Amino acid sequence: MKTREIELYLHIPFCKRKCNYCDFCSFPAGDGQIKRYMDKLKEEIRYWGDRYPDRTVSTVFIGGGTPSLVPAKQIESLMDTVRGSFSCTRDMECSIEANPGTVTKEKLKTYQSSGINRISFGLQSARKEELKILGRIHSFEDFVSGFHMARECGFENINVDLMSALPLQTMETMEQTLTKTAKLNPEHISVYSLIIEEGTPFYEEKGIGDLLPSEDEDAAMYERTGELLDTFGYRRYELSNYARPDFECRHNCGYWAGTPYLGLGLAASSYFEGKRFSNPSCMDEYLFIQDHGRYFAEAEMLSRKEEMEEYMFLGLRMITGITKTAFLKRFGISILDVYGTPIRELTRKGLLKQDTDRIWIPKQALFLSNQVMVEFLL
Template identity: 40%
Template sequence: MMTPVGIYIHLPFCERKCAYCDFPSFPGQEQHRAAYTRAVMAEIKDRAARVGRLGVDTIFLGGGTPSMMERGQITAILSQVRNSFEVEPDAEITCEANPGSLGSDFLAELRAAGVNRISIGAQSAHAEELRLLERVHDWAQVIQAVHLARAAGFTNINLDLMSALPHQTWDKMRATLDAALELSPSHLSVYSLIIEEGTPFFARYERGELPLPDEETERAIYWHTVLYLKKAGYAQYELSNFAKDNQVCRHNLNTWRYHDYLGFGASAAGLYLGTRRKNPNDLFDYLQGKAPAVEVLRPADTRFEQLMLALRLNEGLSLDAFSRRQGICALEVWPDAIQAHIKGGLLELTGERLRLTRLGFDLMDRALLDFLP
C-alpha cells in the first residue's frame, strides 16, 4: 500500500502585502475569489484523474490570507479534495489565518468542513514591530483570534512569531514569547526574518535603514528562545518549530521527512514520485490555465533534498528511510563529508540517525555545501 500524500492549497488573496513578504499574494484582487475557487477545484479533479485516488493524511491551506475567502469557498475546495482523493479519517487539516480577518462565522465554517488545526500569524506582541512589518493587526486581535478559535472548537492552535527583527533584543523577544505563552497554544513557530530581494524591506536594507541584530545577537536570541520554550513545555522538533504535548504540525513534518505531496493553486508546488510540479506564480496566469513547470529530479537532487530537509529536524536523518527512498545508504553517498563533519563537531551519528549538533545548527548552511550535488 502506498504511503499517503499531503496536499497544499494556496489561497493567495490578502488585505495588504507585508513589508517583508515575498510570497505570491495579491491584495486588491478579491473580485477573483470565485473564479479562483473554481480553478483550484478543477485542478484537483484533473490531477486526481491522472494520479488516481491517492490516500491523503494532511491538508494545508496557506496564503496569502485564507481567512479572506468568501463563505463556502473553502468548504467547496475541501469537498472537491474528498471527492477526488481518499482523505483519512484522522487527517490533519490546517488553515492559516490573520488575526485581523478571523471571525466566528469563518471559524464555524472551517470546523464544519473538517479543519482541525488553525495557524494564526501573530508575529510580535510589540506594536512598533507590527507597524514596522506593516501587519494589519494588533496583539489584542491575536488574543481575540485565539479565544474565537477555542470557542469554535479548535484545540490545535499554532501561533507564528518572528525573531531577528530590526532593533530586537532578547528582552523584547522574551516579552513576545510571554504574551504568546499566556494564550497556551499547542504549537509555536518562531521564524527568523529573512530579507528577500524585491520586498520593501530589501530596499530599506540596501539603503541602510534596517538595523538588524548582528549574527552573534541573532544566534543568542535563537538559543535563548529554544531554552525558554523548553522550560515552558514546548519541545523543539525542527529548527523553528515547537510543540506542546507532541502536537507537531504533521503536514510540515512529513514534508521535512521527504514524503510526497501535491500542490494546488497559484505558485503551489508538489513532489510526487520524483517529479516536481510548480504552478505559475502569477494569479492571472494560473486562472488562464498556464501549465505548471515540471522537473524530473535526478537521483543526486533527491538525495540532497532528503538530507537537507531531514537535518532541519531534531530527530535528524533516518538512514533507514533514506535507503528505502533512495536505494542507497547515505553513508555510501557522502562518506568523506559525513566523517569530516562528525570530526568537526557539526554532525553526530547515533544508531541509525544522522543529526546536526548545536554547532551544526548554527553552521548548517556552511555544512550543507559539502553535500551539494
C-alpha cells in the first residue's frame, strides 16, 4: 500500500504562568493532572495510528504552553508512542518548544535520545524591561544558559522566537535583541509582531495602546528586522521566519504548503483528508473522550472555493510565493481564470509580482500582506 505523509502537532497546554499577550490554550497544572493528560494524549496518538496505518509521519511539533515543564520521561514516552503508532520517515523533523529557565542537561539529553532534533526557545526579548511588561518569567541570561546547554547536548537545529512592536520598545532596543540573538548563531529565528488579542491581560489593560509603537514604527521595525538578520546570514523565507540555508522549519512549511496534519491534544486543530476539525478546549471534556474519531466525523469539509482561498492565503506567506503550474495541477483550472482580476490589479499597484510561472509578494509590500490576501476571498 502506498504511504502518504502527514504531520503531527502535539499540544502540551501547561505553563508556569500565563503571559500578558498569550491567547493560547495554556495554564498551570499539578503533577497528577499532567500525568493524566499525557496518558490521554498517548491514547489519542494510538487511536489515529491504528485508524490510518498507511500514513507516514514526516514532522512532529511538540508545542504549548511550555512542553519543557513536563518531566523528560513523559516526553520520551510520548515520542515512543508516536514511533510505535505510526511509520515515520527516516529524516523526520521533530521540534519541541522550550522556555528559557525550564531546561536542564538531563532533559535535553533525554530529548535527543528520544529523537527530538530541533528545539525552539521562546526568548521574545533580550531586555529585562520588555520581558517584564510581557509577563515573561525568565531573563536573557537564562536563555543564553539554556542555549549553550542545548548545543553541548548535541542540538544542531535551534530556533529562537522573538517579538517586535512591544510596549515601550524602540528601534534601538529591537536591534539590540536581534543582534544579541543572531550573534549566538541559531539556525532559525522567528520574529512576530505583537498583536493584542481579545481575552488576554493586555487586552484588558487600560492605556496599553499608548505604549505601543505606531503603525509606521511597526512597519519600520519589520523592514529593519529583515535587513539586520540578512547581514548575519539569515534568509527570510516566510513573512515572519528567517533561517540559514537548509534550516527552514519543515513542519511550518508543511502548514503553508497544505500538507495534511493531525493536531492532537487539548484544543488542537487538524486539517486532514480535506476536513478541518478541533479537539475540545475543556480539560475535563478532553480527558473523558471515548471516541476521538467523532471530531473527524463532525468535521467541516472545505469547499473548493475555501480550498482555493486557503491555498492563496498560505502560499503567499512564503517569500517564494506560489506557482501557476501548482495551482493548475491541484485545482484543474488556471489561476488567472479564477484570480486574474485581483492579480492584475495588485500587480499594477506593486503589491504583487509575477513571472511566467511564479506569483509572490515583493519585499517592499510584505508588511501589507493582509491587504493583499483579503483580495483573494472569492
